[in-house]
Amino acid sequence: MRLTRRHYLAALPALGAAGLGGGFLYMLRHATQGTFDPKAVRNPRLGQAVPAFSPLPALPEQPTPCPGLSWQDFHTLTQPVLLLIWASWCLPCLEEIPFLRQHIAGETTTASPLALWGVCYKDTPSQAAHWLEQAHHPFSRLGMDYDGQCAIEWGVTGVPESFLILPHPLTGSRIVWHGTGSLTEALYREQIQPFLRGAL
Amino acid sequence: MQALFTTLLAALAPVFSPESGHFALALACVLAALQGILPLIGLRRAHSPLTALARPLALSHCLALLISWACLIIAALGDDFSLKLIADNSAINKPWPYKIAGLWGNHEGSLLLWVSLLSLYCALLALLPGQSPRHPAGLPPRLRSRLLALLGIVSAGFELFCLTTSNPFLRLWPVPIDGLGMNPLLQDPGLAVHPPLLYSGYVGFAVPFAFAISALLDGRADALWARYARPWVISAWALLTLGITLGAWWSYAVLGWGGYWFWDPVENAALIPWLTGTALLHSVIVVEKRSHLQSWCLLLALATFALSLSGTFLVRSGILNSVHAFANDPARGLFILALLGLYGGGGLLLFALRAPNLLPPATPSFTPLSREGALVLNNILLCTLCAIVLTGTLYPPFMQLLFGRTLSVGKPFFEATTTPFIIPLLLLMGGSMALPWRYAPINPTLRRLALPLCLTLGAILPAFWLFPTALAASVAVLALWVINAALNDLISRFYTMPQEHRGLSRLPRSLWATSLAHIGVGITMLGLCGMAGSQERLIEAQIGTHLHFGGHDWALTALTPHHGPNYEAVEAHIIIRRHDAHGPVLAILEPQIRLFPQQGQKILHVAIIHRPLEDLYAALGSVKEVQTPQDQNTYRVILRVHENPLASWLWFGGIIMAMGGVLHLIPARRKRRPACA
Numbered sequence: 001m002r003l004t005r006r007h008y009l010a011a012l013p014a015l016g017a018a019g020l021g022g023g024f025l026y027m028l029r030h031a032t033q034g035t036f037d038p039k040a041v042r043n044p045r046l047g048q049a050v051p052a053f054s055p056l057p058a059l060p061e062q063p064t065p066c067p068g069l070s071w072q073d074f075h076t077l078t079q080p081v082l083l084l085i086w087a088s089w090c091l092p093c094l095e096e097i098p099f100l101r102q103h104i105a106g107e108t109t110t111a112s113p114l115a116l117w118g119v120c121y122k123d124t125p126s127q128a129a130h131w132l133e134q135a136h137h138p139f140s141r142l143g144m145d146y147d148g149q150c151a152i153e154w155g156v157t158g159v160p161e162s163f164l165i166l167p168h169p170l171t172g173s174r175i176v177w178h179g180t181g182s183l184t185e186a187l188y189r190e191q192i193q194p195f196l197r198g199a200l
Numbered sequence: 201m202q203a204l205f206t207t208l209l210a211a212l213a214p215v216f217s218p219e220s221g222h223f224a225l226a227l228a229c230v231l232a233a234l235q236g237i238l239p240l241i242g243l244r245r246a247h248s249p250l251t252a253l254a255r256p257l258a259l260s261h262c263l264a265l266l267i268s269w270a271c272l273i274i275a276a277l278g279d280d281f282s283l284k285l286i287a288d289n290s291a292i293n294k295p296w297p298y299k300i301a302g303l304w305g306n307h308e309g310s311l312l313l314w315v316s317l318l319s320l321y322c323a324l325l326a327l328l329p330g331q332s333p334r335h336p337a338g339l340p341p342r343l344r345s346r347l348l349a350l351l352g353i354v355s356a357g358f359e360l361f362c363l364t365t366s367n368p369f370l371r372l373w374p375v376p377i378d379g380l381g382m383n384p385l386l387q388d389p390g391l392a393v394h395p396p397l398l399y400s401g402y403v404g405f406a407v408p409f410a411f412a413i414s415a416l417l418d419g420r421a422d423a424l425w426a427r428y429a430r431p432w433v434i435s436a437w438a439l440l441t442l443g444i445t446l447g448a449w450w451s452y453a454v455l456g457w458g459g460y461w462f463w464d465p466v467e468n469a470a471l472i473p474w475l476t477g478t479a480l481l482h483s484v485i486v487v488e489k490r491s492h493l494q495s496w497c498l499l500l501a502l503a504t505f506a507l508s509l510s511g512t513f514l515v516r517s518g519i520l521n522s523v524h525a526f527a528n529d530p531a532r533g534l535f536i537l538a539l540l541g542l543y544g545g546g547g548l549l550l551f552a553l554r555a556p557n558l559l560p561p562a563t564p565s566f567t568p569l570s571r572e573g574a575l576v577l578n579n580i581l582l583c584t585l586c587a588i589v590l591t592g593t594l595y596p597p598f599m600q601l602l603f604g605r606t607l608s609v610g611k612p613f614f615e616a617t618t619t620p621f622i623i624p625l626l627l628l629m630g631g632s633m634a635l636p637w638r639y640a641p642i643n644p645t646l647r648r649l650a651l652p653l654c655l656t657l658g659a660i661l662p663a664f665w666l667f668p669t670a671l672a673a674s675v676a677v678l679a680l681w682v683i684n685a686a687l688n689d690l691i692s693r694f695y696t697m698p699q700e701h702r703g704l705s706r707l708p709r710s711l712w713a714t715s716l717a718h719i720g721v722g723i724t725m726l727g728l729c730g731m732a733g734s735q736e737r738l739i740e741a742q743i744g745t746h747l748h749f750g751g752h753d754w755a756l757t758a759l760t761p762h763h764g765p766n767y768e769a770v771e772a773h774i775i776i777r778r779h780d781a782h783g784p785v786l787a788i789l790e791p792q793i794r795l796f797p798q799q800g801q802k803i804l805h806v807a808i809i810h811r812p813l814e815d816l817y818a819a820l821g822s823v824k825e826v827q828t829p830q831d832q833n834t835y836r837v838i839l840r841v842h843e844n845p846l847a848s849w850l851w852f853g854g855i856i857m858a859m860g861g862v863l864h865l866i867p868a869r870r871k872r873r874p875a876c877a
Contacts, residue, residue, distance in 0.1 A: 017545055095822065
């Protein structure tokens with residue numbers, strides 16, 4: 001039998017499927033041994049430098065102006081930053097706000113070493129402003145990600161998500177922690193504070 | 201009534217005990233294996249009694265599985281918590297319909313559902329009239345026996361998997377007094393119907409798969425083959441369409457996040473086979489009418505089933521992390537992968553060996569501008585979309601595997617990448633119906649399309665005025681184009697009929713089916729565009745708060761406690777008035793927040809008013825007690841309100857699409873032959 005182009009073409013699907021199957025087999029075997037963790041898939045960009053993204057504009061027409069956000073801002077960090085990706089249409093975002101106000105934005109505690117920055121994901125200025133008014137505007141920097149492009153760069157799958165970024169004089173700022181869902185006090189104490197103690 | 205029911209249950213329980221069910225499942229596995237082996241031997245040796253065994257074996261296989269379901273249902277209704285499945289997913293105070301529906305809301309039960317649906321398909325295949333002088337269009341008995349045998353082999357593998365790693369009849373000791381109760385989110389009528397519908401779509405593609413294997417074994421996939429296979433492709437497609445629509449509706453109306461599609465791996469797992477299934481649906485027409493695209497069509501049939509298998513099972517193995525994952529057990533994953541390799545890989549291997557030697561089509565070739573050309577382009581676009589969704593779904597785990605890098609792919613990626621292919625697909629959908637087979641002269645085609653084209657062009661300005669973004673407006677215009685073109689096709693075909701035979705019911709059934717399905721796609725796309733302009737507002741409110749939103753006045757007038765059978769709830773009473781606080785009452789929404797103490801879970805029960813042009817939607821987020829300055833306690837709640845334009849069009853379009861498929865399945869009226877021929 002002479003092998004023609006048709007034969008090679010017809011073999012392609014089987015080869016592709018075999019490749020995928022091999023990959024799955026490897027993953028499953030290593031998942032049982034604990035050397036492959038599919039849940040780690042959820043933690044994008046962890047342990048890496050801040051991804052490059054185009055500058056995000058500030059929210060226009062605010063009583064107390066709050067600057068926008070750009071990639072360069074992360075290079076000149078002097079304090080740890082908790083970056084929050086939120087949207088006005090998201091319920092858990094509103095639920096985490098009282099905690100943020102108390103513990104991070106330094107409303108009730110003494111000067112907090114942690115800065116709270118925000119990225120407003122796919123929102124309209126009026127709704128974002130309305131939301132911020134209710135939440136007493138906890139952010140010291142706020143970028144408006146109107147088209148969701150910045151969220152792609154950060155690998156965000158939903159709101160709210162939060163990233164902890166630590167400054168480092170030699171290697172540059174790094175993302176050391178990532179969380180999905182509302183931030184709670186327990187989460188803050190157990191997962192974020194150890195990093196802050198290490199950083200100071 | 202209740203007493204009668206209890207007595208009946210008590211009388212049946214000893215006969216239909218879990219052990220009987222377990223035995224019936226094992227019997228079904230053996231019968232499926234016999235159904236798979238004996239007819240094949242019979243076909244090989246040309247021994248017709250063995251071949252004919254396929255039908256009774258398929259029927260008894262199905263009966264055995266139905267008996268095991270009867271046992272499981274009786275155990276569930278009788279609160280037999282000695283069964284692990286029931287102890288883990290049911291509870292005494294659960295309403296009885298959910299005691300049954302809860303059976304398939306978990307890994308073991310859904311697997312049993314899967315194999316049972318496959319056996320029902322086998323039984324249907326066995327019961328439909330075969331080819332005979334009275335039914336010239338029926339399946340030839342030999343082909344039917346072979347199909348039943350192939351399906352028997354598939355069933356036997358999964359029943360073995362069910363018995364060895366995911367047995368629904370496992371006992372528990374000591375027997376708990378009450379069950380753990382099921383995830384309260386699943387306690388919803390939509391979810392009682394969603395898995396059976398979706399699964400019957402998934403499983404339905406096993407029949408075209410068996411058809412494809414049979415064609416490869418024969419080395420021939422001709423027009424006749426396509427005519428036999430096509431109803432099965434269409435029925436599986438229609439059921440999968442309904443299943444996906446219902447799933448999207450469920451996440452819209454029950455999950456309470458306001459969205460309807462989240463590009464979650466499980467949702468993608470249903471969308472991927474739907475896309476290849478839609479491509480298959482169209483390419484099988486080309487094989488039937490023109491005998492072209494044979495190997496492509498076979499490949500699609502194999503791939504659709506392989507993808508629906510991987511979709512159903514890989515998601516549950518824990519590789520693709522997902523909110524839907526039932527059982528993250530890698531040991532089960534290995535077994536599933538072996539089955540996938542056996543069936544999917546085996547099918548593709550057979551394809552690699554046999555497809556190059558398929559008989560070439562006897563019909564002349566076609567030009568790019570023809571019905572065939574349009575269908576080829578349709579297949580290319582649908583398969584590209586499928587490849588994109590597949591890549592986006594598999595990218596994160598493979599990225600992690602190959603490069604150790606973690607990455608997530610979400611809604612922004614999928615939306616940005618699929619849109620450039622959906623737009624030409626819609627353009628093509630409208631135009632292709634007017635193209636004749638083989639060769640389409642340009643001018644007559646344009647003349648035929650002139651009316652819908654003008655109507656669509658006329659809609660451009662209003663669309664850009666009505667829809668919020670340019671993208672939504674352009675897609676809406678294209679959706680209108682699809683609807684116009686489909687209607688135009690129906691009407692022009694109606695007027696070209698000879699006057700004395702003219703009648704809507706005399707138009708070819710396939711024309712009606714195609715037009716309906718295309719109109720359904722158009723309506724769904726319009727709904728999609730409308731939802732792009734949905735508005736949401738999150739407010740903290742107390743009784744008496746008014747909100748002006750979406751052109752209406754929303755007032756929270758009361759908060760009342762509410763007792764459910766197995767939950768406690770707070771219900772908000774929201775009155776929506778047109779224009780302002782003195783306008784006529786438009787709707788009353790009563791969203792609840794439900795606390796299920798057994799699971800310690802809070803569930804939003806959203807309230808939705810469906811109106812033709814918009815949905816008014818409210819969710820009650822949380823309730824907290826606060827003290828006012830006058831030292832009085834009041835309740836403050838977080839309310840999320842939505843105005844979702846054209847939301848119900850999404851589901852309506854999905855149903856119309858499936859209706860198109862169903863219409864195609866209804867057998868055509870037998871043509872009355874003249875008395876003397």
